[in-house]
Amino acid sequence: MSRVLLKDVRPYGEGEPVDVLVDGEVIAEIGADLDTDADEIIQANGAVALPGFVDLHTHLREPGREDAETVETGSMAAALGGYTAVFAMANTDPVADNAVIVEHVWRRGREVGLVDVHPVGAVTVGLKGEKLAELGTMRRSVAEVRVFSDDGHCVHDPLIMRRALEYTKSFGGVVAQHAEEPRLTAGAQAHEGANAARLGLAGWPAPAEEAIVARDCLLAGHTGGTLHICHVSTEGTAEILRWWKSREANGRVSAEVTPHHLLLTDDRLATYDPINKVNPPLRTDADVLALRQALADGTVDCVATDHAPHAAQDKDCEWSAAKPGMLGLQTALGIVVQTMVRSGLLDWRGVARVMSERPAEIAGLTNQGRLVAAGEPANLVLVDPDAEWTVRAAELASLGENSPFEGMRLPGRVVATLLRGRITAHEGKVTR
Numbered sequence: 263m264s265r266v267l268l269k270d271v272r273p274y275g276e277g278e279p280v281d282v283l284v285d286g287e288v289i290a291e292i293g294a295d296l297d298t299d300a301d302e303i304i305q306a307n308g309a310v311a312l313p314g315f316v317d318l319h320t321h322l323r324e325p326g327r328e329d330a331e332t333v334e335t336g337s338m339a340a341a342l343g344g345y346t347a348v349f350a351m352a353n354t355d356p357v358a359d360n361a362v363i364v365e366h367v368w369r370r371g372r373e374v375g376l377v378d379v380h381p382v383g384a385v386t387v388g389l390k391g392e393k394l395a396e397l398g399t400m401r402r403s404v405a406e407v408r409v410f411s412d413d414g415h416c417v418h419d420p421l422i423m424r425r426a427l428e429y430t431k432s433f434g435g436v437v438a439q440h441a442e443e444p445r446l447t448a449g450a451q452a453h454e455g456a457n458a459a460r461l462g463l464a465g466w467p468a469p470a471e472e473a474i475v476a477r478d479c480l481l482a483g484h485t486g487g488t489l490h491i492c493h494v495s496t497e498g499t500a501e502i503l504r505w506w507k508s509r510e511a512n513g514r515v516s517a518e519v520t521p522h523h524l525l526l527t528d529d530r531l532a533t534y535d536p537i538n539k540v541n542p543p544l545r546t547d548a549d550v551l552a553l554r555q556a557l558a559d560g561t562v563d564c565v566a567t568d569h570a571p572h573a574a575q576d577k578d579c580e581w582s583a584a585k586p587g588m589l590g591l592q593t594a595l596g597i598v599v600q601t602m603v604r605s606g607l608l609d610w611r612g613v614a615r616v617m618s619e620r621p622a623e624i625a626g627l628t629n630q631g632r633l634v635a636a637g638e639p640a641n642l643v644l645v646d647p648d649a650e651w652t653v654r655a656a657e658l659a660s661l662g663e664n665s666p667f668e669g670m671r672l673p674g675r676v677v678a679t680l681l682r683g684r685i686t687a688h689e690g691k692v693t694r
């Protein structure tokens with residue numbers, strides 16, 4: 263068993279720097295000037311130590327679109343971004359709607375070994391929204407699937423949604439909903455507002471999201487099932503969640519917000535560059551501010567990247583032909599530091615909560631999102647809070663290069679990531 267000494271770290275950015283000794287897979291000791299014969303030493307120079315990040319919403323594109331991303335390249339991006347666990351969405355080709363596919367993704371994740379890859383199972387066969395997939399079989403598979411989602415598509419039929427909530431309840435599963443009423447978004451290209459109107463782009467109205475969120479909160483309450491709302495994008499959705507949580511404070515409804523919805527607005531449409539095309543679309547300033555507030559006060563539980571790599575030919579084309587989605591894994595922390603920490607809305611305990619602890623709890627992971635303390639699993643990220651870096655999509659580990667943050671300077675650099683005591687990333691390089 264190897265021993266790793268992390269010198270001069272500040273757990274949660276609090277207090278004087280201390281040393282953290284990792285022995286095998288656990289944190290053995292935390293104290294001043296630990297003097298040991300460690301196999302590896304990381305000089306952290308006062309970096310903030312947090313539990314490794316957990317991403318509830320990642321698209322790894324394997325199987326089917328290995329030209330956009332693979333389990334391997336996505337795992338590299340995750341480790342470099344500070345993640346120790348990711349949930350791989352089911353909208354692959356073939357769709358992850360059965361035990362064979364989820365076990366394949368799970369095994370590839372283990373073989374690569376840089377991050378725990380948890381496959382998400384589809385709710386309905388082929389993501390078609392017509393009949394439930396074999397949820398129980400995926401649950402009982404080696405992959406032990408617990409989170410189910412038709413992401414990319416909304417489970418729009420209320421009866422199917424009800425059955426999914428009822429059925430997953432029987433084994434402690436979660437239904438993660440991509441909230442988009444399809445009748446209101448047929449042909450939609452961008453947030454329905456002045457900017458889309460000026461450019462002649464068909465609008466994606468806020469109530470298409472909000473109506474489904476309200477409906478599904480009511481269904482979760484009625485069935486006792488567990489609901490997670492993917493990529494919350496509007497102020498109205500935050501208000502509905504706030505109302506629901508004040509009424510039914512039982513933790514059966516949770517929600518995530520993406521980094522891009524915390525920072526970018528539909529002002530970006532002016533360039534007509536499909537790099538900014540994403541689903542749900544970039545909204546308004548008022549939405550962005552409301553989402554930051556909702557994340558700070560716990561109305562929105564966590565940050566999830568919705569990392570959605572695409573091949574160049576699917577992005578370098580006219581707006582309406584381009585696929586929606588943006589890279590997220592390596593830029594998430596920087597955006598959260600910029601929008602939430604520098605603005606004073608979250609401290610580092612708060613960052614640990616929204617990027618690690620809550621997502622781990624929502625997905626039922628017991629070995630992630632734990633305290634930075636002796637005896638705990640050594641899933642850790644070290645962050646230099648002051649170091650800034652410039653985003654260069656071509657230099658990110660993902661195969662796709664569709665980052666809307668190209669050229670931006672972001673604060674908060676990942677110094678190192680440790681998965682069960684093993685260094686998976688250090689100084690911008692994957693280690694294995």
Ligand SMILES: NC(=O)N[C@@H](CC(=O)O)C(=O)O
Binds near residue numbers: 413541
């Ligand atoms: N977010 C996106 O714009 N795209 C996602 C699907 C999704 O998350 O809905 C994708 O798979 O590319």
Ligand SMILES: [Zn+2]
Binds near residue numbers: 413414415440492541
């Ligand atoms: Zn989605």
Ligand SMILES: [Zn+2]
Binds near residue numbers: 321413414570
């Ligand atoms: Zn997605």
